[in-house]
Amino acid sequence: MTTAVSFQKASRHFGSVRAVDAVDLDIAPGEFFAMLGPSGSGKTTCLRLIAGFEQPTSGSISIFGERAEGVPPYRRNVNTVFQDYALFPHLSVLDNVAYGLMVKGIGKAERHKAAEEALSLVRLPGYGARRPGQLSGGQRQRVALARALVNQPKVLLLDEPLGALDLKLRENMQEELKSLQKVLGITFVFVTHDQGEALSMADRVAVFNDGKIMQIGTPEDIYQRPKTRFVADFVGSSNVLPPDFVQRYCGQHRWGSLRPESIRVGRTAKGAASGEGVSARLVSTNYLGATTKLALDADGLKLHAIVPAGNALPVEGEAVVLTFNREHLHLMDEPV
Amino acid sequence: MRSDGSQSAPLSLKIAAACGLLFLHLPILLIFVYAFTTEEKSFVWPPPGLTTQWFAVTWNRPDVWQALSLSVRVAAISTAIALVLGTLCSAAVSRTKFFGRETISLLVILPIALPGIITGIALRSAFSLADIPFSFWTIVLGHATFCVVVVYNNAVARFRRTSGSMIEASMDLGADGFQTFRHVVLPNIATALLAGGMLAFALSFDEVIVTTFTAGQQQTLPIWMLEELIRPRQRPVTNVVAMVVVLVTLLPILAAYYLTRDADQIAGSGK
16 A cells, blocks of 8 residues: 655755654655744644655655655645635635646636535635635634545645644644544644644644654554653643663663652541652642643752642642552653 | 824824925825916026926927837836836745845845945946947846846745746646736736736836936937936926826826735735
C-alpha cells in the first residue's frame, strides 16, 4: 500500500537554521494526522514542504508514491487551509470557492454548481453572493475549507485553522472537521500547537521539537507513554521525574513521567503511618472549575497534581504526602 | 483639542480660511477670465470686453496642436513605462527580503525628492556623454524617472496591505504565476495602479524643468505656454490653453482621489 505522504530524511535548512532536520514520516491514506509542537519547531515548515511552498534542502518527499521535489504547488493534488484563511477579498464567496476550478478552465455553470455543493458541505449554503469581508471569522474559516475541498485534493493541509476562533467555535469546528474527514475519507494533515486539539482530533500525532520529530503515535501513546522528557512535558504537562527519584520506586535508573491526575494528595498523618508515598509541601493551588491544580514541592522537586473538585484541600504551605500507583509511573526511553 | 460638529468656528477663523482659499484659487479664476478678454497684447483688469473668438483662434493654430499632441504622447508613454517598472519594483521590494532592499527603495524615490533641475542637468550631461541626440525619447526618459516614483509609491502601499498568503493560496489552488498575477495580484492593486498612473500622467503633462533639459527642438505644452507668455501676441490663446489644461488634468486627479478613497473603504471594511 502506498503512503499518502512520505518523508525520507527530509531537511529544510534556512542558512544555519535547521527548520526541518532529517525527518522520516509516513502518513497513511485517509488518516487524520496532527503535527504538534511549539512555535518554531518545524511543524509548519513540514506542512509547507508538503504543499510545495518550500523545497527540501536534502532528502526526499513523496505524495501518493510520486516524488514531490521540484513540483510547484500548482501541480500538486494537495490543498491548504491557511492560518489567516487567505480568502481573495475582491471575489465573492462563490468565486473564492470556485477559484481552483476556474484556473483549471472549468466552465462557469459547472464550477459554480460545484462551489455551491462545497458551501453546503461546510454548512454555508446561500452565502455565495457575499464578500469575504462580510463574514465572521468562523464563516471565513468554512469558506477557506470549502475552497480547498472543492478541488478534491488527495491530501488536505490545515495550518492552525482553529487558532483565530474563540473557544466555543473552536470546539464546534473540531467536531465538524473530524466528521467531515470521516465522510470524505481524505487524508488530513493538521498543524497545531494546542495539544488538546491534537489529542482529541487526530488518529496519530507527531510531536515536533527543534526541527525533529520527537515521537509519533496515537494520542493515547503520546499521552500515556511519552518517550522523552520534552513530549511528557509538552503534551499535557506531565511530571518529569529524574532517574534518582524513579530508582527509589521502581529500582530502575531511568527518567520517568507521572501524570498530574495520577497523584493522590493526602494529609501527612495518614501517609506517615503507612510509611509510603512522597512527602511534599503544597506551594499553591489553582482552581480550574472541574478540577484543581496543585503545585507541590517534594524536597526540591517541583510536581503538579490535579484533583477533582469537591475534595477537601490542604492549605497552602501545609505538608502533604503524595501517593500513586506504580503502574502509572511511566519509564521513558530518554538516555540518562 | 476636539470640537463637536455642531459647534461653529469663530468668525475670525472663518474669514482667515476664506482669505486663504481665495488667495489660492482667485489667480486660477483670473486665468479663466482672461481667456475671454478682447485685449490681446497685455492683461488689463478689468477686461475691456468679453469674446469667445480666442477659442476659434486657438483651435486653428497648428503649434498648439503640435505641443498638445507631443505632451499627450510623452505623458502616455512615460506613464506606461512607469506602470510596468513601478509595479515590478514595488512587488520586488514588498514581497521579498534581499540585501540592499531599503537602498533600492530610497533610490527609486529619490528622483521626486531631488530638485527637478538636478535631474535635468544630470540627464542632459548623461545624454551628451553617451552621444544620444535629444528627441522625443529623451523627454520620455526624463519624465519616466519621476513617474515611476508615483506608481511605485501607490503600488507599494497597496502591496503592504494585501496578505502575502493570498498569492500562496492562489498557487495552492492550481494557478501558475501568470494566472495568479492576472486573477489575484492585478485585481488587488488595480485601483492603486490607476491612481498612480493618473497622477504620473498629470505630473508629466505639466512638467517644465526636466523637459527643458532633455528636449531638443520639440515643445511640450507647458514649454510652449512659457514661450507664448514672453511674446505679446494673441495672449488670450495661452489662457484658453491653460483653461483646457486645468480642466483636463483636474478631472483625472479627482477621479484618482475618489477611486483610491473607495478602495480604502472596501479594504477597511474587511477588517
